[in-house]
Amino acid sequence: MISGIAYQAGRSDKYDAELDMLPGDRVRLNIDGIWVESALSELELGSDVGGLRLQVRFPQGQLFIPDDMAKVPDALRPKRGWLKRTEDNILLVLASVVICLLFVWLGYFHGLPAATRGIVSVLPDDVPELVAEQVMTELDKTTFQSSSLTADKQAELQQRFAGLVSQLPPMPFAPKLEFRSWEMGPNAFALSNGTVVVMDSLVALSKAPEELDSIILHELGHVYHEHVMKSVVRAGLLSVAVTVMTGESSGAIDMLAGAGTLVAVTGFSRELETEADAFSAQYMMEIYGTTAPMATMFRRLASSSDSGELPQWLSTHPDIDDRIQAVENAGMTD
Numbered sequence: 399m400i401s402g403i404a405y406q407a408g409r410s411d412k413y414d415a416e417l418d419m420l421p422g423d424r425v426r427l428n429i430d431g432i433w434v435e436s437a438l439s440e441l442e443l444g445s446d447v448g449g450l451r452l453q454v455r456f457p458q459g460q461l462f463i464p465d466d467m468a469k470v471p472d473a474l475r476p477k478r479g480w481l482k483r484t485e486d487n488i489l490l491v492l493a494s495v496v497i498c499l500l501f502v503w504l505g506y507f508h509g510l511p512a513a514t515r516g517i518v519s520v521l522p523d524d525v526p527e528l529v530a531e532q533v534m535t536e537l538d539k540t541t542f543q544s545s546s547l548t549a550d551k552q553a554e555l556q557q558r559f560a561g562l563v564s565q566l567p568p569m570p571f572a573p574k575l576e577f578r579s580w581e582m583g584p585n586a587f588a589l590s591n592g593t594v595v596v597m598d599s600l601v602a603l604s605k606a607p608e609e610l611d612s613i614i615l616h617e618l619g620h621v622y623h624e625h626v627m628k629s630v631v632r633a634g635l636l637s638v639a640v641t642v643m644t645g646e647s648s649g650a651i652d653m654l655a656g657a658g659t660l661v662a663v664t665g666f667s668r669e670l671e672t673e674a675d676a677f678s679a680q681y682m683m684e685i686y687g688t689t690a691p692m693a694t695m696f697r698r699l700a701s702s703s704d705s706g707e708l709p710q711w712l713s714t715h716p717d718i719d720d721r722i723q724a725v726e727n728a729g730m731t732d
């Protein structure tokens with residue numbers, strides 16, 4: 399039995415009332431000694447958003463308002479939207495306000511990159527994983543074919559990859575290596591969850607293991623600096639802000655994955671490519687004591703593009719000569 403107050407249809411007099419749940423999904427209201435019965439499905443359940451209490455309206459017009467929401471069974475509660483869920487947690491609301499103000503402040507005084515960094519740092523942990531899974535699924539469906547590298551070759555490259563990663567600073571995501579093939583030129587991609595996807599044609603293009611390592615290190619530079627999520631967030635700033643505010647990531651994942659696919663295929667901004675080049679050059683020096691294999695690989699990639707497709711991540715930056723120069727300079731300063 400749920401106690402509360404009730405109004406007769408079209409009347410403003412308030413009565414003490416009791417509501418009972420009956421078998422067969424029926425409810426009965428005792429309003430000042432008068433019994434009213436109705437099927438649960440015929441009740442109109444008012445929203446309790448904004449501090450208003452639950453209002454149960456009977457088809458005959460009576461209105462019942464329970465005293466204590468804690469005693470109201472789920473069947474009598476209106477379907478809850480995200481607004482109510484957010485409201486349930488005042489701390490979350492306050493955090494959202496603070497986060498929004500922070501982004502506005504960052505965006506205003508420090509520009510988009512700072513706002514983007516801020517958002518990336520507070521995104522729920524599962525977002526980069528979910529985005530990467532969807533991007534990979536999409537590319538597997540539309541663009542990639544499975545690798546034709548032998549199991550032995552793949553195992554050997556996996557081992558080299560693990561060896562490389564062990565000599566790098568801690569990564570925001572555990573790096574993973576995947577092999578695929580496609581009809582376009584030699585290439586490699588970084589995904590938001592730390593996965594590096596290497597095309598068979600890139601493996602074929604490299605004539606020494608260090609050459610392939612230099613490109614993998616470049617991709618790991620994207621992973622280290624979280625370039626994928628930063629680019630994806632920048633492309634969908636608004637919907638990500640909503641994700642952060644409501645704590646609900648599922649709605650924005652599709653949109654982020656769309657942006658993620660675009661980023662994977664079209665490459666990063668010039669600034670981020672330079673950052674990834676610098677990461678690769680730094681660790682080529684630390685691990686091999688030279689950046690020469692990296693410059694060689696850049697030249698190979700540039701000339702492979704003469705004979706057909708331009709590798710996407712170079713095509714967005716026609717100044718490959720500048721990049722080779724920068725890599726060689728990085729090798730000489732140490």
Ligand SMILES: [Zn+2]
Binds near residue numbers: 617666
């Ligand atoms: Zn890159």
